[in-house]
Amino acid sequence: MTSETADPAQAAGIAPAADPGFLQRHGGSIEYVLIPGAALIAALGVFGGFVALFGKNPLDLYFYMYYGAFGTWFSWQNTLTRAAPLILTALCTALPAQLGMVIIGGEGALLIGALCATSAALALQAMPPLVVQFSMVGAGMIGGGLWIMLAGALRQYRGVNETISSLLLVYIALAVLNHLVEGPLRDPASLNKPSTREIGAANMIGSIPGTDVHWGLLFGVVAAVAAYILIYHTTFGFAARVAGGNIRAAKIVGLSVGKLILSICFLAGACAGLAGMVEVAAVQGRTNANLAVGYGFTGILVAFLARQNPLAVIPVAILLGGIGASGGLLQRRLGLPDASVQVLQGIIFIFVLASDAIYGRIGFLKGRS
Amino acid sequence: MDFGRISRRHLLQGGAALTLGAAAGLRPAFAADTTIGFIYVGSRDDYGYNQAHAQGAAALKKLAGIKVVEEEKVPETDAVEKTMESMINLDGATLLFPTSFGYYNPHMVKMAAKYPKLHFEHCGGLWTDKDPKNAGSYFGYIDEAQYISGIVAGATSKSGKLGFVAAKPIPQVLRNINAFTLGARLANPKATTQVIFTGDWSMPVKEAEATNSLIDQGVDVLTCHVDGPKTMVENAARRGAMVCGYHVNQSPLAPKAYLTGAEWNWEALYPKFVKMIQTGESIPNFYRGGLKEEIVKLSPYGEAVSAETRKHADDIKAKLTAGDYVIFKGPLLDNKGKTVITAGTERGQKDPELEKMDYLVEGVIGATS
Numbered sequence: 153m154t155s156e157t158a159d160p161a162q163a164a165g166i167a168p169a170a171d172p173g174f175l176q177r178h179g180g181s182i183e184y185v186l187i188p189g190a191a192l193i194a195a196l197g198v199f200g201g202f203v204a205l206f207g208k209n210p211l212d213l214y215f216y217m218y219y220g221a222f223g224t225w226f227s228w229q230n231t232l233t234r235a236a237p238l239i240l241t242a243l244c245t246a247l248p249a250q251l252g253m254v255i256i257g258g259e260g261a262l263l264i265g266a267l268c269a270t271s272a273a274l275a276l277q278a279m280p281p282l283v284v285q286f287s288m289v290g291a292g293m294i295g296g297g298l299w300i301m302l303a304g305a306l307r308q309y310r311g312v313n314e315t316i317s318s319l320l321l322v323y324i325a326l327a328v329l330n331h332l333v334e335g336p337l338r339d340p341a342s343l344n345k346p347s348t349r350e351i352g353a354a355n356m357i358g359s360i361p362g363t364d365v366h367w368g369l370l371f372g373v374v375a376a377v378a379a380y381i382l383i384y385h386t387t388f389g390f391a392a393r394v395a396g397g398n399i400r401a402a403k404i405v406g407l408s409v410g411k412l413i414l415s416i417c418f419l420a421g422a423c424a425g426l427a428g429m430v431e432v433a434a435v436q437g438r439t440n441a442n443l444a445v446g447y448g449f450t451g452i453l454v455a456f457l458a459r460q461n462p463l464a465v466i467p468v469a470i471l472l473g474g475i476g477a478s479g480g481l482l483q484r485r486l487g488l489p490d491a492s493v494q495v496l497q498g499i500i501f502i503f504v505l506a507s508d509a510i511y512g513r514i515g516f517l518k519g520r521s
Numbered sequence: 522m523d524f525g526r527i528s529r530r531h532l533l534q535g536g537a538a539l540t541l542g543a544a545a546g547l548r549p550a551f552a553a554d555t556t557i558g559f560i561y562v563g564s565r566d567d568y569g570y571n572q573a574h575a576q577g578a579a580a581l582k583k584l585a586g587i588k589v590v591e592e593e594k595v596p597e598t599d600a601v602e603k604t605m606e607s608m609i610n611l612d613g614a615t616l617l618f619p620t621s622f623g624y625y626n627p628h629m630v631k632m633a634a635k636y637p638k639l640h641f642e643h644c645g646g647l648w649t650d651k652d653p654k655n656a657g658s659y660f661g662y663i664d665e666a667q668y669i670s671g672i673v674a675g676a677t678s679k680s681g682k683l684g685f686v687a688a689k690p691i692p693q694v695l696r697n698i699n700a701f702t703l704g705a706r707l708a709n710p711k712a713t714t715q716v717i718f719t720g721d722w723s724m725p726v727k728e729a730e731a732t733n734s735l736i737d738q739g740v741d742v743l744t745c746h747v748d749g750p751k752t753m754v755e756n757a758a759r760r761g762a763m764v765c766g767y768h769v770n771q772s773p774l775a776p777k778a779y780l781t782g783a784e785w786n787w788e789a790l791y792p793k794f795v796k797m798i799q800t801g802e803s804i805p806n807f808y809r810g811g812l813k814e815e816i817v818k819l820s821p822y823g824e825a826v827s828a829e830t831r832k833h834a835d836d837i838k839a840k841l842t843a844g845d846y847v848i849f850k851g852p853l854l855d856n857k858g859k860t861v862i863t864a865g866t867e868r869g870q871k872d873p874e875l876e877k878m879d880y881l882v883e884g885v886i887g888a889t890s
Binding site for chain 2: 219220224226227230233234330334343344345346364366431435436437440441442443445476477480481483484489490
């Protein structure tokens, strides 16, 4: 620690009241912003060095990243569009994490959610659009929810590791999707791109008025806020966190851990299933292999970067959306290969995970004991 | 590049308020050039589908007054819509080539409707009269080149057993397998083609497994229809088998094993398109052709191809180029013994029946499902 950083602590130390200073009282919250922020800046610094090795000017890099992600209204919309599915799929990892479970199968729940939503829309073609859309939301969430609940149930009743089972369920979901899309659900007109029939233009949910950003963003924000309230401001959420902290203690105090696991897994899967529904109802208009582009896997990254906090998922998803949005500009203006964006994501991931070690160790943010 | 630098300085000096001014100031500078955007689904140096288009883009870069911007690994989701808009809004692109099959509907159609004054050219041959008039979709009859490849393969193979590593049993792929086999059986009536479907366009591990398994069964000439033939070509050459290429010329990967290959000739077509736009001529919305129209071509023969075989292949190629040779003509049986084209029927290149192909011809070992 330099003397400069130690100063505020001393200043707070000589404050007359017994009440600890602002920094101490809010030290925990400040850490949650300061540490990931510093990790991000450090990661960008390292990435700048990496790019400089290729003979590109890092200042150009930072400018284009800012310009492509947040520099214009168009860039903002580009960023938010990419962030929308990530918020929902990140919740699929962040919610079970409260119970100490590592679920990485959001991609599977997304695909199953998309299939269920499409099937609902195709079955209800005669109904008014609003009915169809609500049925799609319901079907997508239930489909995705049951899919992840399966991983939860395997863990609860059969002791199967939920990380492995949820990952393997992704491949099963993909196989189911390919089978149905290339077989029973195939639109005979989709010759060279096997797809289901279209859900119909009237049933599409469209964009948030005044923008190109689809409603998935709002769904994601609402789901993230609801998840935050559920986890931090309800007895159910409290029980979940207790079970996550110490499962034996939770059982001793009489919490029904099995029920908690199943319901949290269901909610987690429902979020990813909703993401699948949105991809169908706002973007693709049908189900085909295009849905499996890895939103579920990027969601895991978002959840870990957000330290599994449902609210923090929103800014992190926007950040990764921005990196994705600016990636195109980096390719076009700087001639960097697409893989460079993945390198950046990897560097950020490592820095944020490594920065975990610093929590509670920054002197000036610690209360005096 | 220079424009980017100017705008960076403006921005850094003037802050966000100047962004719009700087961007507006750039417009006339861009107008002197025509900016063309290319979007690839994979990496542009994949020795395959994407590289073929990148070679077309490279041909455009040589023309005066043309600026080409490129972006690779763009998935077939709303990400490609945003990439197109980003090229339009941030780079001033007026002609776009979203080159992957799955970019067309709904993504490119949506963008073409949104920007009616710009040109959109898609590879896949999907345009129908319901689609916007500023959109186009071109494709090549590459089965003509596959037929010639088949002749060379059938004549050069010692075992008479040919192998085909294919992505999905969809009409375009089946047509290539069938044309290749018909060509091979023209040169050697006893030749057979064993086909393995990997299930998706880019599955390097499965492609390598398929290649090895075919060679284990006695196949000595292989070809493929996947996005990146590199895996198949390198593995087959390592095992001592011979190969026919696809998409682009893969002979640098296996100079000794390479016989010939069916290639796209986008470097001839794209400059043609640009000239048509510059002279105010409209590009037909649905543009297709084969050897005659110079949309497809063959790689130069490898050293293992005998003079006699070269002559046979060149003869048929000359007939196809002149337009008086039909590949799919009756009587034609599928590999289950059913007649698919009756005696006396000739299905010329443009016959729509061929677009629906769902069978494998006699001589192919394998099944479509």
